[in-house]
Amino acid sequence: MKHLLDIGHLGAAQIHHLLDLTDHMVEINQRPMPKVPALRGKTVVNLFFEDSTRTRTSFDTAARRLSADVMNFAVSSSSVNKGESLRDTIETITAMGVDAFVVRHASSGAPQQITKWTTASIVNAGDGWHQHPTQALLDCYTIRTRLGRTTGFDGLHIAIVGDIAHSRVARSNVQAFTALGARVTLVAPPTLLPADITGWPVAVSHHLDALIGEADVVYLLRMQRERMRDALVPSLREYTTLYGLTPARAARLQPHALVMHPGPMNRGVEMAVDPAELPGSTVLHQVTNGVAVRMAVLFELLGSGSEMTTDAVATAGTPETGTRS
Amino acid sequence: MAGQTSGGPRLVMSADDVRRAITRIGHEIVEHNHGVEGVVLVGLQRGGVWIAQQLQASIARIDAAAHEAAGPVEVPLGTLDVSFYRDDVGLRPIVPGSVTDIPVTLDGAHVVLVDDVLFTGRTVRAALDALNDHGRPHTVQLAVIVDRGHRELPIRPDYIGKNLPTSRHENVSVTVDGVELA
């Protein structure tokens, strides 16, 4: 595996493999000295065009625990607008010697475009509304360990609630959860669903109350204030009334049901109860698992030898070495 | 044996031979360490784990026989996966399910690394690195059932089941049923 750009190109087998690898990383993280020399001599560059302290430190920690050298570039999009194109940035940094770029960008598809300009491996840390593959993997790992589902998610019903249309987490999770065999229902008002999801392996509901009592996992997405300006929902208050996890809804959850959120949470909006009072809340677990999952991904791309086999399902093209015409 | 073309797999140690070797090694460990105090057995994943378990059982019987008054003492047993410490990282796939589990601190311990076959010595070198992350042992000793030669590093075993000269392309497999050379 040369790049991790999206979940869609991983099959169930590869997802399981990465989750199994995560078990090793969890063990390492529990040691007094949570560090192994596996990626010694490799350089990982965190290139974050969209700010995200939590994801960036998660990747930073992951790389360091594998003994890789890490460079952090928090590039505000305005510095790129000052004249250095994305391509220039990538080619310049590549010239310094890079084995992997971890890229977060506000534009869908940017990590995929970047694969054309460098021989380094690319890890998509979130691109626009498109994909957030490591989030999906850590979410799968969380469900796997909390519900004891090491062989797959058959029979699990997972409800993903909220702003699906603008959510890279939702797109990645739909692919990951269904690849592992779960039944997925998207719960949202029609205005927050993507324009055309015929062919998505999901059910759709506009009524959270109808399934809150039987879902095994309730996955809440962040609801942003901007959506009101585009006439997508009338108000945040109405959103919470219809789609938020209110105390009344929380009381109807199954005892074993997990409540998940990719963070950061809008308290009082999609999460209208205190997660500390929800036994099924996995929010902090997700964060812990995030480091281990990212260690597994970096190891798989840079240290496991799998990058040496031809990757028949690589989405990336081969890097162009020609000059610009 | 070296230089002979193999006509098929050959049994070079029988099941009984292996069992006796383990028993003998157990005695040697107890003798060398003047008892079992501070001894920790660490089986290398994956071939050394079952051997370490058998050594643990064997030592318990020996010790019990020596100290009839007290009950048998179980020497602590750990497992070690060295995949992340290999210097040929990137050349072999990780084997899932191979866990590292060291249940006691190794500070001041007499660690006995246990493996099935000693070959180039690189696995043991990686194991020494890995052990460092779990404490600072007083001594580290090495027990193997088969030493097949072709060392690439200055590593030597303390306890050996059998010296078995081999050619590089031959394969040695050690199980409860014996040692096969193919």
Add this chain to the structure above:
Amino acid sequence: MTSLLIINGTVLDQQGERKADVAVADGSIVAVGADLRRDPSFAEAIVLEADGCIVSPGFVDLHVHLREPGREDAETIETGSRAAALGGFTAVVAMPNTEPPQDSLPTIEFVRSQAIRAGLCEVSPAGCITLGRAGEQLAPLGELAAAGVTLFTDDGNGVQDPALMRRALEYAKPLGITLAQHCEVASLTKGAVMHEGSCCSHLGLPGWPSIAEELMVHRDIELCRLTGAAVHFLHLSTVRSVELVRAAKAAGLPVTAEATPHHFTLTDEMLRGFDAVYKVNPPLRTIDDIEAIKQGLRDGTIDAIATDHAPHPPEAKEAPLDQAPPGMLGLETALALALCELDMPLADVIAALSWKPAAIARLDARHGRPVAVGEPANLAVFDPTAEWTVIPSKLASKSRNTPYAGRTLRGKVRHTIFAGTAVVIDGVAQR
């Protein structure tokens, strides 16, 4: 002027197809017939071999962005004219979204004079409908019409205000000009990057819904019905748009329409790789839309093929998809795509490339004329079987943003005669 002799070709025009040589002198066709080589009056003529080729009226592109003035880093009138000539076009309508825009005489004159200097094809600058294309106030339609501007559009944008569009049509009616619309209701396409459909839902990109085009097509058909003024629809791209125009024509309304080759050859699936070379406005849509465009060209609902040639420098097209400007090159690939993809009789394809757009642009006094004695010599000589591979760096355009890079196409211009001069000989521009 040196005379030319085009030999061994097959002449194809409004009147039909016939094997004939064509002789050109002093800017006009002076003879059409068999074996003109034997005629001693053509002994000094430059001979252009047309064996296996069609000799047709030169093509007219209703929709070309030449970028000059303002964006000469992407294209100039000279490089764009050269690309046009190599594509068999003897006239192009230059879109007015230049900097400054073509809403005043000095800019119009500048574009014309640059084109004359290049001398590779005729450039007819389009005027803006509104000042600065801002959609608020009418541009000086009468003044520009008096200076010979025949087509007006705010292309790049549609005129959003129905009241303003109504007044523009009423005002334009007696001026002998045509208003052309880029149909896009802006409030429905905010931030849009590609066609709104299953592909954009999968990729997580803001979508450009078909209805944003159809609502304006519908509106302008009704305004045309109300005012009686002619309306030309630029780059139609949806099933329903074609249906609306078909019904309008059946009702006898003075509407015309064009479509681009990329809208009858490429779907939104091309964007799965996030390559901005496929980003265009209106966007690439679905296979059903492609079929509707092709059917529209076949049955005459869509009158003309127009390329919407839109050059952009490589750096611009390497930006992330949502930041990259929309647009594709088209001048040099239009003929081959029209020949290969349309499943129409050759004469109908050439009609859509030549005499029909000439009429819409009101350039038909000089272009799209029959290949006959006395007619102005604006001709395309092309080999419909010649195979060639699209190599971006080898195109005459200053830019490289063709979505057909690396493809092998069939159909190539061999010679182009503009105003009696051979500006392209054997596929090579002569200036």
